[in-house]
Amino acid sequence: MKQYKAYCFDLDGTVYKGKSAIESAVRYIHRLQARGIEPFYVTNNSSKTPEQLQASLAAIGITAPIDHLYSSAMATAQYVKLHYPEARVRLMGSDGLLTAAEALDLQVVDTIEADVFMMGIDRELTYTTLANACLTVQSGAVFIATNGDVKFPNENGFVPGNGSLARLVEGVTGVTPIYIGKPSPVMLELIADMHGFEKEDMVMIGDNYDTDILSGIRFGIDTIHVNTGVTPAHEVFDKPEPPSILVENMDAYAALEDSM
Template identity: 50%
Template sequence: MKQYRAYCFDLDGTVYKGTEVIEVAAETIRCLQQKGIEPYFITNNASVNREDVEKKLAKMGITAVRERIYTTAVASALYCAEHHASSRIYLYGEEGLRKAFAEQNLHVVGPEEADVAVVGINRNSTYESLSEVMNVIRNGATFIATNSDKIIPTATGFGVGNGSFIRLLAHATGIEPLYIGKPESTMLELVRESGGYTKDEMVMIGDNYDTDILCGIRYEIDTIHVAGGVHSKEQIQERELQPTYFVNTLTEII
């Protein structure tokens, strides 16, 4: 297999499942680090920021460089810092989203003042809170969604993902959001810019075709699908666009 300078790992389903590390993933990451290659970690989870992910990985025996962690909370904040630096931003999400925007010193406001509405996963959503953010969007705020995941892995199976809430809001407002997370390429572009890489030096690694693999394909970099996650090899082989590689275990990439 070709060697790369920027290995971009999905997290949940690829490096760990919930709170349980996937040991072969941890072994693979350590092998890359022994070769002098620090990987990137890319997750659609908007409820966490870089520090949260760094601490979680450390508990699993994986050392991560904080600046090489990209959550959709971080990516959304970086996007808004570039494109909406002077805007008044309403955040609908959890603590990781609020921390990421605070780190960029962005102007976060209440629902009555907002020019921009950024919507991430909010597991405390209620009818009232969803109605509030719906009205912020209906009143003219630019609609940004951290990600479009319909479901998310949980310890007992799957839970409702941010994308399902986004579809509710899009239906209620008649407005489609700008998506930040995979399969959109915002986070991969941030990686490329941060390291000065060319696209042929990058690879996206994950278990989910609709997010991880499509993200890499659309960004025109190589992709590695890892078995045992959301989509099987057989399911993916029915798709028009194929990953660069299929592997049964991550140790095959080193």
Template identity: 45%
Template sequence: MNPIKGYLFDLDGTMYAGTAPIQAAVDFVNRLEATGFPYLFVTNNASMTPEQVADKLVSMGVHVTPEHVLTSAMATARYIEKMTPGATIYMIGEDGLRLALEERGFHVTEEAKADYVVVGLDRHITYEKLAKGALAIRSGARFISTNGDIAIPTERGFLPGNGALTSVLTVTTEKDPFFIGKPEPVMVDIALEMIGLTKEEVVMVGDNYHTDILFGINGGIRTLHVNSGVHGPAFIQEQEKLPTYMVESLDEWTHA
């Protein structure tokens, strides 16, 4: 095996559980930060800006800056930039998505006519927003969704995720979106570009088999499962494709 030269980390269930930090992960990332070892947080969350993600981590004791954050909103903007620079975009989403698109120079329109329709989690979604998105897709816009998460964990329990909101447009237009977030492999390439490493050199660390571990497997990089979130070791062992490594917590993990 090649020596590890960088890490990609999931957030919820890996770095923290809701509002409580997972200390082993906090300590591990702080050790990486202290030695200048490359790493990136890779999150499906498209509603937060990298600054907001970094602020949340800092409040939990992780010494991190926004340059270490890749959200699915940022990845969506970079993906469209490669496909169609200067595209006009109709978006359903929150500030994290709008800022990510505008930062890459895209024109975000209020009209139901665009080159792309992009859907990210929007907690102020309305019928009119869905109507415009549907009309734009029917008029030929490419349909992109930041992630397919069907539910998101909150203090109130599991609430509709972006995949659930996206499904309204899928059903009504009979068009399937192109998904950017984990477990799709798009963000592997973007993450590697951002930290300047190759597939052989990085490891994806996460708690969720369906998103994090499959993201790594689909993207052709090594994976490290931590037992601090949704899936335990018994569930992992039942899967056909196993993560490369498994630990109880990052306290057990020493990297080369």
């Protein structure tokens, strides 16, 4: 089995489900840390700040440095800063997206005259919020969504992701958003650039073929699919481009390593 320098873990459905740990992943992360390797965490979840993500991991027994946490909120703000530096930005979403926008000094406004509309998941969503989103996009704002995930798992099943809400706005306005989160390779690119890794040093680990695994494939790095979340293994077999490795969970991956 190949040893990597940067193990990039998806979070929801890979490391935890809601507040519950996926113990096999936690054990593998501890195993890496015991080898002196600090993993990275790459999430399409835009609702949490890096500090909140750190707290969620701490609650299941994982210590993670802030600079190893990458969210689609952070990548979205960086994308807007790069491509629309002067834009007036209206946003929908929770702390994570606002914090990311403020950290980069984006000009945040609350009017339909905005130049860019940044959309992340808002768990306190009201009809007014969605109506304002539709009106802002109709009046010409560039529509950028943190991620296109239609659903994600919690302790009891699947709940709507930002992609479901973005599709609603798309349905009303006829405008398709630019999606920043996985399967876009933007977050993996940031890890490589900010920490100085070569592609052959990196592996992306996730439960969702259409986001996690595709982001790794598009970036050109190895991928490990775990059967602990969104995409069941039997569906992965039908995909035209398979992950590098498909395992039931990270205990199985550790067993493969031990058998070599």
